[in-house]
Amino acid sequence: MSALALIFVVAGLGLIGWLTARARAASFELGGAKRLHSLPGQHGWYVAIWTVLPALLFIAVWSGMTPRLVQDAVLQHPAAAQLPAFDFERDALLAEAKRVARDRSATAFDPVAEQLVAPTRAAISYYGWIGAGVSVLLAFACGALAFTRIKARFKARTRVERGVMSLLLLASLIAILTTLGIFLSLLWESLRFFGQVPITDFLLGTHWSPQVIDANDPGKSLGAVPLFWGTFFIGAVIAMIVAIPFGLMSAIYLTQYAAPGVRRWMKPILEILAGVPTVVYGYFAALTVAPAVRDLAVMLGMPFASSESALAAGLVMGVMIIPFVSSIADDSIAAVPTAMRDGSLAMGATRSETIRKVLIPAALPGVVAGILLAVSRAIGETMIVVMAASGAANITLNPLESATTVTKQIVDLLTGDAEFDSPKTLAAFALGLTLFVITLILNIVALRVVKKYREAYE
Amino acid sequence: MTEQTPKMSARDVSVFYGDKQAVKNVSIDIDMDKVTAFIGPSGCGKSTFLRSFNRMNDTVAGARVEGLVTLDGEDIYAPSMDVVQLRARVGMVFQKPNPFPKSIFENVAYGPRIHGLAASRSELEGIVESALRRAGLWDEVKDRLSDSGTALSGGQQQRLCIARAIAVDPEVILMDEPASALDPIATAKIEELIGELRGRYAIVIVTHNMQQAARVSQRTAFFHLGTLVEYGETDAMFTAPRMERTKDYITGRYG
Ligand SMILES: Nc1ncnc2c1ncn2[C@@H]1O[C@H](COP(=O)(O)OP(=O)(O)O)[C@@H](O)[C@H]1O
Ligand SMILES: [Mg+2]
Numbered sequence: 001m002s003a004l005a006l007i008f009v010v011a012g013l014g015l016i017g018w019l020t021a022r023a024r025a026a027s028f029e030l031g032g033a034k035r036l037h038s039l040p041g042q043h044g045w046y047v048a049i050w051t052v053l054p055a056l057l058f059i060a061v062w063s064g065m066t067p068r069l070v071q072d073a074v075l076q077h078p079a080a081a082q083l084p085a086f087d088f089e090r091d092a093l094l095a096e097a098k099r100v101a102r103d104r105s106a107t108a109f110d111p112v113a114e115q116l117v118a119p120t121r122a123a124i125s126y127y128g129w130i131g132a133g134v135s136v137l138l139a140f141a142c143g144a145l146a147f148t149r150i151k152a153r154f155k156a157r158t159r160v161e162r163g164v165m166s167l168l169l170l171a172s173l174i175a176i177l178t179t180l181g182i183f184l185s186l187l188w189e190s191l192r193f194f195g196q197v198p199i200t201d202f203l204l205g206t207h208w209s210p211q212v213i214d215a216n217d218p219g220k221s222l223g224a225v226p227l228f229w230g231t232f233f234i235g236a237v238i239a240m241i242v243a244i245p246f247g248l249m250s251a252i253y254l255t256q257y258a259a260p261g262v263r264r265w266m267k268p269i270l271e272i273l274a275g276v277p278t279v280v281y282g283y284f285a286a287l288t289v290a291p292a293v294r295d296l297a298v299m300l301g302m303p304f305a306s307s308e309s310a311l312a313a314g315l316v317m318g319v320m321i322i323p324f325v326s327s328i329a330d331d332s333i334a335a336v337p338t339a340m341r342d343g344s345l346a347m348g349a350t351r352s353e354t355i356r357k358v359l360i361p362a363a364l365p366g367v368v369a370g371i372l373l374a375v376s377r378a379i380g381e382t383m384i385v386v387m388a389a390s391g392a393a394n395i396t397l398n399p400l401e402s403a404t405t406v407t408k409q410i411v412d413l414l415t416g417d418a419e420f421d422s423p424k425t426l427a428a429f430a431l432g433l434t435l436f437v438i439t440l441i442l443n444i445v446a447l448r449v450v451k452k453y454r455e456a457y458e
Numbered sequence: 459m460t461e462q463t464p465k466m467s468a469r470d471v472s473v474f475y476g477d478k479q480a481v482k483n484v485s486i487d488i489d490m491d492k493v494t495a496f497i498g499p500s501g502c503g504k505s506t507f508l509r510s511f512n513r514m515n516d517t518v519a520g521a522r523v524e525g526l527v528t529l530d531g532e533d534i535y536a537p538s539m540d541v542v543q544l545r546a547r548v549g550m551v552f553q554k555p556n557p558f559p560k561s562i563f564e565n566v567a568y569g570p571r572i573h574g575l576a577a578s579r580s581e582l583e584g585i586v587e588s589a590l591r592r593a594g595l596w597d598e599v600k601d602r603l604s605d606s607g608t609a610l611s612g613g614q615q616q617r618l619c620i621a622r623a624i625a626v627d628p629e630v631i632l633m634d635e636p637a638s639a640l641d642p643i644a645t646a647k648i649e650e651l652i653g654e655l656r657g658r659y660a661i662v663i664v665t666h667n668m669q670q671a672a673r674v675s676q677r678t679a680f681f682h683l684g685t686l687v688e689y690g691e692t693d694a695m696f697t698a699p700r701m702e703r704t705k706d707y708i709t710g711r712y713g
Contacts, residue, residue, distance in 0.1 A: 340556055343556040349542075353572055
């Protein structure tokens with residue numbers, strides 16, 4: 001029986017539980033009390049939840065386990081002895097058998113797979129029926145148990161409330177647990193990497209060339225400093241040189257000078273810009289800005305200038321970040337009490353003096369926090385650098401030269417032929433982990449600054 | 459009353475917020491050596507009228523002032539009038555203390571700096587000290603001038619704002635309910651300070667507290683629904699109001 005059909009059956013049982021429990025609760029004698037503690041419907045929900053929830057949980061766990069069980073069962077079959085020993089091919093044959101087993105119109109190409117179709121089909125159906133049986137039984141048993149508990153004085157209402165709360169809690173935990181899972185898997189792969197490459201080589205080494213790795217000393221060509229430098233140079237220096245002044249000035253214009261009518265359409269447009277897919281900026285960087293920057297470099301006397309300069313990627317990244325900086329600066333400036341502005345104006349300060357000497361200093365913590373968040377976004381940004389930055393890892397201060405970033409290297413390491421336990425591939429996870437930690441720290445610092453700043457005006 | 463030329467005067471002043479008229483044809487003279495109190499129920503236009511004396515209504519979108527307001531006989535709404543200069547001559551203290559999030563010193567030095575009143579650091583320090591002394595705050599803060607102005611108590615903050623206004627050596631000081639956010643002790647200090655400042659500056663104080671008006675002012679103007687109902691010597695007004703509405707308000711029958 002398929003999982004979907006099973007869910008329908010369990011839901012049907014839940015409905016029956018709900019109806020019977022409600023009917024029963026409706027027939028309770030009041031026995032002196034003015035009214036029941038809980039409405040009949042709430043008794044119904046209590047039983048329905050108990051019928052459905054344990055069974056659903058079981059179905060979820062069971063569907064996670066079945067593939068493994070099916071595979072073990074198939075491998076027990078005599079025909080499985082002919083399977084090749086190599087993991088990759090073996091998995092492919094097993095997958096083929098499984099596909100044919102599920103889809104009767106399909107045929108297997110490989111004779112070994114063909115032989116395994118029947119046992120696979122048998123195992124799937126065997127475990128499928130076990131799962132179906134247990135979940136229906138579970139639904140029935142739990143539902144019945146719940147049903148025996150409902151009485152006139154039973155506080156079904158409170159119980160249902162608790163059930164709802166647990167459900168909501170579960171939903172919010174899922175996002176957190178997923179992040180935690182991602183982090184742990186990154187950590188796990190990184191630890192494998194650091195088992196092969198000393199962490200000091202990775203964090204302090206200045207030579208990065210994953211294409212040629214000396215098997216005896218992989219750390220020699222996996223020094224990540226050039227990548228971190230490139231990331232910092234493109235994302236935190238060049239991009240911010242563009243984003244901070246323009247973002248700040250647009251925020252000042254929007255909060256202090258723009259007529260309400262102008263602000264009404266300009267602010268949403270800026271916010272929409274923040275949602276443009278970064279790949280669009282990537283095209284712009286690669287096709288428009290990069291050639292222009294190269295021409296500029298040639299003009300300045302660098303005849304062999306790369307068209308994958310740090311400047312091109314950084315400039316476009318900066319443009320991408322402008323709305324982000326502007327929106328946060330806007331919020332911070334708007335949060336400065338009007339009384340502050342009036343105080344300054346009443347002293348005879350002009351509008352721009354008031355902005356420079358009172359509003360910006362007062363809004364500064366918020367603005368700084370916004371800039372930190374912007375940096376954290378910029379260094380995690382991938383698409384623009386994949387399309388416009390170079391793959392060559394240089395430590396350079398010249399924006400016209402090529403530089404690469406952590407994210408670009410991760411993409412390069414993981415695309416193409418990859419062996420999943422070579423230092424080269426695992427390096428991608430170590431890079432990812434380092435980036436994750438850096439952005440996490442930036443975000444935490446920024447949030448703290450913002451919090452302190454909010455308290456200052458309460 | 460001897461005829462002296464008033465420091466400031468308003469003739470037929472009306473103030474509008476969009477279509478709504480908040481102040482209706484008010485005429486009044488402000489004398490140099492007196493404290494003038496504006497009283498009246500809340501919402502009657504006292505603050506709005508006060509703000510037309512230093513053109514702070516300019517900063518409110520949609521606000522419009524009609525009529526004539528003069529400072530030493532000069533029309534302050536004339537195109538030739540420099541608002542920056544005007545506000546340096548007519549200082550303002552707000553209802554809620556609003557020190558800048560800067561040090562105590564920088565708060566007071568703000569005005570002298572933007573108006574270029576001090577040629578040197580020591581001159582600036584001199585200005586700050588004398589402003590703080592006149593505001594009666596010097597002894598309390600002289601050892602912590604670099605602390606943040608926002609860390610002071612409410613009453614101290616308000617006196618800091620008065621010091622800030624004094625530091626640019628204005629001729630008129632407008633105060634909009636300067637003590638309404640303060641406790642009785644801090645209020646008493648502010649009232650005492652107003653008494654000390656009288657004579658050096660023309661002072662206009664808005665208050666909804668009639669005892670306060672009686673204590674600190676020599677002249678009182680009573681507003682109701684945007685109009686000036688009665689204006690005269692404070693003593694006379696509180697003992698023998700000429701208008702029925704004034705009497706009702708003073709005796710607490712409404713407001
Ligand atoms: N910025 C503004 N925009 C529109 N209406 C305002 C504004 N400020 C004050 N008003 C209105 O003008 C009237 C007078 O207000 P205000 O001068 O503050 O009175 P008061 O200071 O005597 O309490 C009130 O009706 C108030 O609602
Ligand atoms: Mg007011």
